[in-house]
Amino acid sequence: MVHTPPPREAPADAFRRLPQVQRLLETADAGALVAAHGHRAVAAALRAELEDARAAIRAGAGAPAPAALLAAARARLAASRRPALRPAINATGVVLHTNLGRAPLAAEAVEAVAAVAGGYANLELDLETGRRGGRADAVAALLCELTGAEAALAVNNNAAAVLLALSALAAGGEAVVSRGELVEIGGSFRIPDVVRQGGARLVEVGATNKTRLSDYEAAIGPDTRVLLKVHQSNFRIVGFTAAPATAELATLARRRGLALVEDLGSGTLVDLTAYGLPYEPTVGDAVAAGVDLVTFSGDKLLGGPQAGLVVGRGDLVARLKAHPLMRALRLDKLGLAALEATLRLYREPERLAARLPVLTMLGATPQALEDRAARLAGLLNGIDGLAVEPGEAEAAAGGGALPGVAIPTRTLALRAAALSAGALAARLRAGRPAVVGRLSGDRLLLDLRTVAEAELPALAAAVREAVA
Structure with missing residues (x-):
């Protein structure tokens, strides 16, 4: 016996069988959803399901039963209540x-965030005098202590730190950068674009694989404001290469009255060879070599929250602090709490590996x-x-x-x-x-x-x- 499939429902009949939103809202199942989610949310979910059903009918499907529409609306409402950001x-x-949030915080940093998240905190209040205080003073003092720098500040990420430094020091002038350091990192962050956005003109020197001190010296002119040194971040040039030592660049900058700014990228405060890893220049190394301003990330090798950190000469840091961009780029109380707690861990380097998840x-x-x-x-x-x-x-x-x-x-x-x-x-x-x-x-x-x-x-x- 040949089985004959049932005739397909005509689209016009399927459209007619779709219930009205009000009829669905009058059911007991919808009443339970309204009690849990509110009338407006349930009505919106049902309208969305009916719109999906109409699209399916136009594609040749039949009309779903009211129970199926209610079940789909229930699932839609449940999904809308799940947080987008979850563990x-x-x-x-x-x-x-990067896609998973970079560095997980140490327990001490998590506790510090929790302590100030649910209420007020002395973010910009000096509790001793009762007057307004600096929101990042504690963080700046720790950064100076740990790196040997004269002054420091914190903004919301390292890209912002580089942009702020260029805007404050090089706007209207020139920034000299080696061709081998014109990097692009995640999110299409390109050094040439940042230099341009900072109001400076980019002057490229050297070749992709070799840049000499003489290349920098030849490029310096009356409009030069900054020598910019950039960490190559997520790539390496190997083989037939050359680059001047940081101390040589610092001497040149000082002799010509310029600022040497180094973007260290991830930036580390400790010698990574102690953890069985290759040597990576530390922030303290850059400061000791004479770099005028060093920028680096807080949420990478440092192991803290997302932040851009700047350490260096006091007069230059003061210019960054006074720049109008500073207010737009500053950290909030949660980031500052986590950052301060993370930096305090570095005061006990012998215990760092057990307490800082990144180094662990x-x-x-x-x-x-x-x-x-x-x-x-x-x-x-x-x-x-x-x-x-x-x-x-x-x-x-x-x-x-x-x-x-x-x-x-x-x-x-x-x-x-x-x-x-x-x-x-x-x-x-x-x-x-x-x-x-x-x-x-x-x-x-x-x-x-x-x-x-x-x-x-x-x-x-x-x-x-x-x-x-």
């Missing part, structure tokens, strides 16, 4: 992952990571349809820090019998907390360098739920 477990192996992750030994991978594998044991394979890979500092440096790490490769690697990754990202790993062929890798010990149970539970 995630970083299992990518990229320590300073970067300095973790292969054996510690192997032990962590074994513990996670044990927690994943017994999940039906899941194969778990330990392995070795390479992690990265990320955030433009330590470009080209491969950091040995340990991973667990997951294969789910009923899911592709991409589908498993998508389910983990949709979980609570979200889990972000990295794909490698037909496997999903969980990199243990960026997973804290305390996150292992939640990570295992998320994998169990995603596979199920």
Whole structure:
């Protein structure tokens, strides 16, 4: 016997069968939604679902039942209540992952934020005198103490710090930069654009791979205001290269009455070789070499909140503070609280690796990571349809820090019998907390360098739920 499918509903009939919003609102199910979300929100969700239904009918679908419309509206309302910004477990192996918020804060910084977030704080009040005070005075004092600089200030990110320095010191004049340092970093942040936005004219010197001190000297003219040195951030030029030492540039700038400004990018306050990493010039090194102003990030190797930090000569810092842009770029009380607490940790360098998450992750030994991978594998044991394979890979500092440096790490490769690697990754990202790993062929890798010990149970539970 030949089965004949039922005739497709005519679009006109399907449109007629769609209920009115008011009829749907009169149902008991809608009443429960109104009690939870309010009349206006429920009515808007139902209108949106009816509009989607009309579009589906125009594409050849039939009319959904009222119960289906109400269920879809319920899901829409629930989704609208979920915060867009929510916790995630970083299992990518990229320590300073820009898309995941870069540096996780130390416990002390989190406590400092919580202490001032829910009420008032003496942001710009001197409690001793009762008069107005400077909002970043405590942070500036710590930066001077830790770097040896005369003065310091903080703004909302390092791009802002570079822009402020150029606007205050080079507007209407020229900024001299090596061609090998005309970088673009994430978000299309290009040094030539920043120089232009700061009101200065860019003067390029040298070649891509070689710039000599004489190139800088030849480019200096009556309109030159700044020699700008820029960290190459997320790339390296290797091979046949040359660049003048920072101290040489500082001597030239001083002799010609110019300011030497160095954008250190990530910027670190400690010698990273103590953590088994390659040497990276510290902020203190730049100050000691004679750089007039050093700018760097607060949320990268420093391990604090998003901030742009400037240290250097007192007279130049004063000019930046007095510039009209300063008010637009300043930090709020939460950022200042987290930054001050983070900087205080640097007063005890012997305890830093245990207290600052960025350095904890970067300095973790292969054996510690192997032990962590074994513990996670044990927690994943017994999940039906899941194969778990330990392995070795390479992690990265990320955030433009330590470009080209491969950091040995340990991973667990997951294969789910009923899911592709991409589908498993998508389910983990949709979980609570979200889990972000990295794909490698037909496997999903969980990199243990960026997973804290305390996150292992939640990570295992998320994998169990995603596979199920």
